[in-house]
Structures are given as structure tokens and as C-alpha cells.
Amino acid sequence: MITGKNYVGSKLKAAGEKTFKTFNPQLDIENPWVFTEATQEEIEEAVTLANQAFGTYKNCSGLEKANFLNAIADEVLALGDNLLVQYCSESGFPIGRAEGERGRMVGQLRSFAQMLTEGSWVQAAIDTAITDRVPAPKEDLRKMMVPLGPVVVFGSSNFPFAFSTAGGDTASALAAGCPVIVKSHSMHVGTGEMVATAIIKAAQKTNMPEGVFSNLVGGGTTLGASLVQHPLVKAVGFTGSIRAGRALFDLAAQRPEPIPVFAEMGSVNPVVFLPKALALNSQKWATAYAGSITMGAGQFCTNPGLLIGVKGAELNNFSEELTKAIEKVEPFCMLHPSMKNSFEEGAATMISQNGVSKIAEYKGEAPANYGVQKILTVEGKTFLENKTLSHEVFGPVSILVQCDNEEQLVKILNQLDGQLTGTIIGEPNELKEYNKLIAAMQNRVGRLIFNGVPTGVEVCPSMIHGGPYPASSDSRFTAVGIHAVNRWVRPFSYQNWPNELLPPELQNENPLQILRTLNNIQTKSQI
CATH class of the missing domain: 3.40.605.10 (Aldehyde Dehydrogenase; Chain A, domain 1)
Known part of the structure; x- marks a missing residue:
């Protein structure tokens, strides 16, 4: 049963006078519970x-x-x-x-x-x-x-x-x-x-x-x-x-x-598409990214909000495939009407910028509070001149930046704020030709993905979910x-402390049998 109260330790308390309710965005109505x-x-x-x-x-x-x-x-x-x-x-x-x-x-x-x-x-x-x-x-x-x-x-x-x-x-x-x-x-x-x-x-x-x-x-x-x-x-x-x-x-x-x-x-999670990969698998990547952009109505911190490539037949074909794929995806419900409004306002701000055009949008009817996905596009030169275009819009919208050449693409990456993720879509033998691009990406992100989508964060020791500011406050x-x-911890040292008064983790006998650095050697040995 929902009480609407605060847990102050194990006790439920609600001495305040200010109350509010939550909202059901699917039904477009307030929920019945009152919270204090x-x-x-x-x-x-x-x-x-x-x-x-x-x-x-x-x-x-x-x-x-x-x-x-x-x-x-x-x-x-x-x-x-x-x-x-x-x-x-x-x-x-x-x-x-x-x-x-x-x-x-x-x-x-x-x-x-x-x-x-x-x-x-x-x-x-x-x-x-x-x-x-x-x-x-x-x-x-x-x-x-x-x-x-x-x-x-x-x-x-x-x-x-x-x-x-x-x-x-x-x-x-x-x-x-x-x-x-x-x-x-x-x-x-x-x-x-x-x-x-x-x-x-x-x-x-x-x-x-x-x-x-x-x-x-x-x-x-x-x-x-x-x-x-x-x-x-x-x-x-x-x-x-x-x-x-x-x-x-x-x-x-x-x-x-x-x-x-x-x-x-915030994070726009840039994705770079290399020409050979697009020449071989344009439809595959268009379908994958239509799914990633719209997943959960784009309400993921790893949503791919920035797609980048060098102008050419390969990028043109990808743009066409992405347009078709995006238009087929049914929209998803957003978390709250305020989220929907912020998304629409943010997308409208992007579309209103000089040089930006909308190339794809779901064309069917969408219920209240559903985010209608959009793909925008802009020239690389225009993107570099307008910082607004690199800001995150929380929802299902991405902007495709069409660069004149690799040099311009690298310049865009170097100009970006810190990001949670960066992705490179390419062929393995293609990567050797793009060392500057890879270095630029590595300098701006916490996790670099090859031939995948950024949405989906595996919970494991090797995962980094963070990045240079403002992706996180401490990279x-x-x-x-x-x-x-x-x-949530800090390092603490004991000097010349009696063995029996040390925490078990530091005692000579190593009673917990943990791995320790003993005189510069990793070991579970006793002293």
C-alpha cells in the first residue's frame, strides 16, 4: 500500500503541509496517491x-x-x-x-x-x-x-x-x-x-x-x-x-x-559513420540506429543524438535508409507531459536554427505524451559555427552532420563537450586510416564503441558510465x-599500528584471504 509518507529511518512520517501527486502518462491522468x-x-x-x-x-x-x-x-x-x-x-x-x-x-x-x-x-x-x-x-x-x-x-x-x-x-x-x-x-x-x-x-x-x-x-x-x-x-x-x-x-x-x-x-553520444561500412551495410546500420534513437522514446542518457559522416554517395544512401526506418517505428510514451513539452521545445529550437532541416519524422497519429521521433540534418560548417546544435535534446531526435572531409569531422569532435559514449561504425581495415578521428573521440568520451549502438549499458566491472564534463562531474x-x-570511499593509512588493532584487511595473517599489495607485489600471502 502506498502511504505517501517519508521514511525517516524506519519510521513513516508526514508532518508537512505541502502535497503533490504523480502522473500516469499512458492514461494521461493524475495518479490517486497523495505524497507529503x-x-x-x-x-x-x-x-x-x-x-x-x-x-x-x-x-x-x-x-x-x-x-x-x-x-x-x-x-x-x-x-x-x-x-x-x-x-x-x-x-x-x-x-x-x-x-x-x-x-x-x-x-x-x-x-x-x-x-x-x-x-x-x-x-x-x-x-x-x-x-x-x-x-x-x-x-x-x-x-x-x-x-x-x-x-x-x-x-x-x-x-x-x-x-x-x-x-x-x-x-x-x-x-x-x-x-x-x-x-x-x-x-x-x-x-x-x-x-x-x-x-x-x-x-x-x-x-x-x-x-x-x-x-x-x-x-x-x-x-x-x-x-x-x-x-x-x-x-x-x-x-x-x-x-x-x-x-x-x-x-x-x-x-x-x-x-x-x-x-x-548531459550527453549527445556522437556516432561517426565511415564510408566503407555504409557502402557495405547501410540498411543494417539505418535500422539499428532507428531502433536506438527511438528506444524508450529517446529517454536514455546514452541516446545517439549526434550522427556524423563525410559527404558522399554512401552518406546519402544511409540518410535515405534512416529516413525510411525512422518513419516505420511507432512512437513511445514519454515519462511525463513536462518531458514531452521539453522535448518538443528542444527539437523546435534545433529545427529553427539556420541551415538545419528536418529530413524524417513519424507521420502517423501519436497519443498524448508520446514522443514523435525526428531526424534533422546540417552541414558540418554550420554545425561548427552554432553551439546550440551540440546541446542535448532529451527525447527521440538526432541530427545528422554532413562534413566536407575528415579534417572537418575531427574538428567537430574536438569541439564537443565531454560525452558518455562515442561510437565508430566502420570496417576493421578502415580504422587504420582514421587515427586522428579515434584519438579525438577518445579524448571526449568515457566509452568508445565499435560497430554497435550506445543504448544499453552492461553492468560489469569493465563498464565506464561517465566521461569528461558535463557527461559527468568527475571523469x-x-x-x-x-x-x-x-x-564513496577515501584512502586511509595506518603507520606503525599494532597488528591486533588493525582492520582484518590489513592484519599480518590476512584472515579474510583477500588480494593485497604487499611490498609492491600482489598476493594473498600472510606476513
């Missing part, structure tokens, strides 16, 4: 509880935290189809998407649990003492990663499961040993409440400290700003727009004690995969 915005007192209580919980939770063993994360996964699955129905009613996504994303959320939780069970993620490093070293003795030094403290996680509009209440930011922060306060996204707070219930049950079943998790709701910006500015909060995770992410980043930087904001923000980190845990 968290008050400043409830914010204060949640953060205070998280700080108190940190004293205990940071010392939980890897196995204890792993049991907690696995219990969350179990409790989420125990919610059954009711959770999927709630997800669909607040997102407009089909049931298949809900099932797939729930699987990803559960998989992320279990992957972090596995990481904790194995234990080497703490990056233990030991340099033993050399007391007779000349001219000065060497001290015994032992280093490992330790958690930062309470983390605030902002739910994402376009991933109600995978990047929200129990998504990757929450799972990785809990794995690190950091209590989490979620600011549930206002578009799917009912879904968030159901998942929060699962987390609270899991915390109680595994004897986690009160306040290890809280879930707060709010329809405006006040809640988020209050959480980021609270002196007991030590880090922030965010997925969303550049404007909102930068605002949070600036707030965090202006604090007396600045804290890191790990924000995944050294990923928001997906077990290495996302590194955002």
Missing part, C-alpha cells in the same frame, strides 16, 4: 540518524553488508507484480521494460554483495618496516579504502529502478559502508516508496543500524538543496540534467566543508559496475 513533502525537521532527523548509523555501519564486515544487499534484492523481488504495475503507472514504460530494469536493479545489488564477500575491493596495500634502512629507517605503513559518511542519492527520472531508490548509487554507497538518504524523484515517488519499504525490511532482518537508509519526498528544489547543504552529508550521487546537476555541484562547493557531487548529466569515476563504489 518532507519538512526541515524530517530532513534534520534523517541526516542525524544517518550520521549516528555511520558509526556502526562503517564497521560492519563485508559479509554483513553483503547479506544486507542480498536481503534488499530478495525483498524487492518479494514485492512481485505489484511493484511492476506501480512502476508502469508512474513512468509510462511497458511491463517488459519494468521487468528488465528490476532485473538490473537486483543484479546490481547482488554484484556488490559478491564484491563485498570476496573483499579485495578495499585495495589493501602494505609496506612493511625496514628498521635498519640507512640513512633513515622505513616505517610500517598500511593503507585501505574507508567510507566517507552519509551519502545523499537523487533518484533519476528515466530509471525508476536502476538509478533511483535501490539503484546503482544506493547499492554502491551501502557497499562502501555509507548510510544513504534518497531524495526520491517526484515523478515516481510511489515506486520509490515501495522499494524503500523493501530496503527497510532488509535492514531490520539483517540487524543494520537505525538510519542506515531513509527515503524523503519533495516536489520542488528545497528538499534537495537542504540535503546537499547539510554539514553531516559527505557526498552526493545524481543522475539528470546539466542544469540541475551543476546547481547541486555549486551548492556543495560553496559549503564551509565542500563535498563531492558525482553527477551524471575518473563510473556510475555503473562495482568500481562505482570508489566514489
Whole structure:
């Protein structure tokens, strides 16, 4: 049952006077549930509880935290189809998407649990003492990663499961040993409440400290700003727009004690089409990219918003094939009327720019809140002269840039802001001729794809979901995969510390049997 209240630790509270509802974009009506915005007192209580919980939770063993994360996964699955129905009613996504994303959320939780069970993620490093070293003795030094403290996680509009209440930011922060306060996204707070219930049950079943998790709701910006500015909060995770992410980043930087904001923000995910690949498989790539551009109504941070190629018969043929393929795809429902309006306004702004023309659009009737896909085109010279054309439009629209030559294409890539992904469509023997292009792409993206589509982010240790600003606020980190845990920890060293008082990860006997760097050698050996 949806209560519309805030989870302040394990207690449901709703002392505030401001309320709001979510919206069903498929039915084009408000949902019935009423949600009460968290008050400043409830914010204060949640953060205070998280700080108190940190004293205990940071010392939980890897196995204890792993049991907690696995219990969350179990409790989420125990919610059954009711959770999927709630997800669909607040997102407009089909049931298949809900099932797939729930699987990803559960998989992320279990992957972090596995990481904790194995234990080497703490990056233990030991340099033993050399007391007779000349001219000065060497001290015994032992280093490992330790958690930062309470983390605030902002739910994402376009991933109600995978990047929200129990998504990757929450799972990785809990794995690190950091209590989490979620600011549930206002578009799917009912879904968030159901998942929060699962987390609270899991915390109680595994004897986690009160306040290890809280879930707060709010329809405006006040809640988020209050959480980021609270002196007991030590880090922030965010997925969303550049404007909102930068605002949070600036707030965090202006604090007396600045804290890191790990924000995944905008990206147009450039795709370069090389001529030989188009000559051989133009129809194949047109069909693939029509599907990628329209997938989920283009509401993916990895949506391919920028297609680039060199003028010629091959690019002309691809443009024609893409036009035919795009016009055949039935539109998808967008997350909210406001998302639909922003998409239409953004697309209209692009189309109104000098030199831009629309070459493809779905021509049938589309229900309310459905995003009608469009393909635009522009000359490379015009694109270089107009920064507006390189901005992200969140929805199913892409712009095909027709370059005069490779030099102009490379210049465009070098001028782009940072991106999550870059893709090259080509033949293997073709790549050797485009070293400058590849280098330019590598310099601007976090993940470089060959002969594929950027939509679809595999959750695994080798995945990088991040990139140079503004794709993310810190390109050294990923928001997906077990290495996302590194955002919520800091390195800490013990010098000449008694062995029996060291954490198990650093003790001579290596009781956890983890892989450690011992005097510059990776080993599981004892000392």
C-alpha cells in the first residue's frame, strides 16, 4: 500500500503541509496517491540518524553488508507484480521494460554483495618496516579504502529502478559502508516508496543500524538543496540534467566543508559513420540506429543524438535508409507531459536554427505524451559555427552532420563537450586510416564503441558510465559496475599500528584471504 509518507529511518512520517501527486502518462491522468513533502525537521532527523548509523555501519564486515544487499534484492523481488504495475503507472514504460530494469536493479545489488564477500575491493596495500634502512629507517605503513559518511542519492527520472531508490548509487554507497538518504524523484515517488519499504525490511532482518537508509519526498528544489547543504552529508550521487546537476555541484562547493557531487548529466553520444561500412551495410546500420534513437522514446542518457559522416554517395544512401526506418517505428510514451513539452521545445529550437532541416519524422497519429521521433540534418560548417546544435535534446531526435572531409569531422569532435559514449561504425581495415578521428573521440568520451549502438549499458566491472564534463562531474569515476563504489570511499593509512588493532584487511595473517599489495607485489600471502 502506498502511504505517501517519508521514511525517516524506519519510521513513516508526514508532518508537512505541502502535497503533490504523480502522473500516469499512458492514461494521461493524475495518479490517486497523495505524497507529503518532507519538512526541515524530517530532513534534520534523517541526516542525524544517518550520521549516528555511520558509526556502526562503517564497521560492519563485508559479509554483513553483503547479506544486507542480498536481503534488499530478495525483498524487492518479494514485492512481485505489484511493484511492476506501480512502476508502469508512474513512468509510462511497458511491463517488459519494468521487468528488465528490476532485473538490473537486483543484479546490481547482488554484484556488490559478491564484491563485498570476496573483499579485495578495499585495495589493501602494505609496506612493511625496514628498521635498519640507512640513512633513515622505513616505517610500517598500511593503507585501505574507508567510507566517507552519509551519502545523499537523487533518484533519476528515466530509471525508476536502476538509478533511483535501490539503484546503482544506493547499492554502491551501502557497499562502501555509507548510510544513504534518497531524495526520491517526484515523478515516481510511489515506486520509490515501495522499494524503500523493501530496503527497510532488509535492514531490520539483517540487524543494520537505525538510519542506515531513509527515503524523503519533495516536489520542488528545497528538499534537495537542504540535503546537499547539510554539514553531516559527505557526498552526493545524481543522475539528470546539466542544469540541475551543476546547481547541486555549486551548492556543495560553496559549503564551509565542500563535498563531492558525482553527477551524471548531459550527453549527445556522437556516432561517426565511415564510408566503407555504409557502402557495405547501410540498411543494417539505418535500422539499428532507428531502433536506438527511438528506444524508450529517446529517454536514455546514452541516446545517439549526434550522427556524423563525410559527404558522399554512401552518406546519402544511409540518410535515405534512416529516413525510411525512422518513419516505420511507432512512437513511445514519454515519462511525463513536462518531458514531452521539453522535448518538443528542444527539437523546435534545433529545427529553427539556420541551415538545419528536418529530413524524417513519424507521420502517423501519436497519443498524448508520446514522443514523435525526428531526424534533422546540417552541414558540418554550420554545425561548427552554432553551439546550440551540440546541446542535448532529451527525447527521440538526432541530427545528422554532413562534413566536407575528415579534417572537418575531427574538428567537430574536438569541439564537443565531454560525452558518455562515442561510437565508430566502420570496417576493421578502415580504422587504420582514421587515427586522428579515434584519438579525438577518445579524448571526449568515457566509452568508445565499435560497430554497435550506445543504448544499453552492461553492468560489469569493465563498464565506464561517465566521461569528461558535463557527461559527468568527475571523469575518473563510473556510475555503473562495482568500481562505482570508489566514489564513496577515501584512502586511509595506518603507520606503525599494532597488528591486533588493525582492520582484518590489513592484519599480518590476512584472515579474510583477500588480494593485497604487499611490498609492491600482489598476493594473498600472510606476513
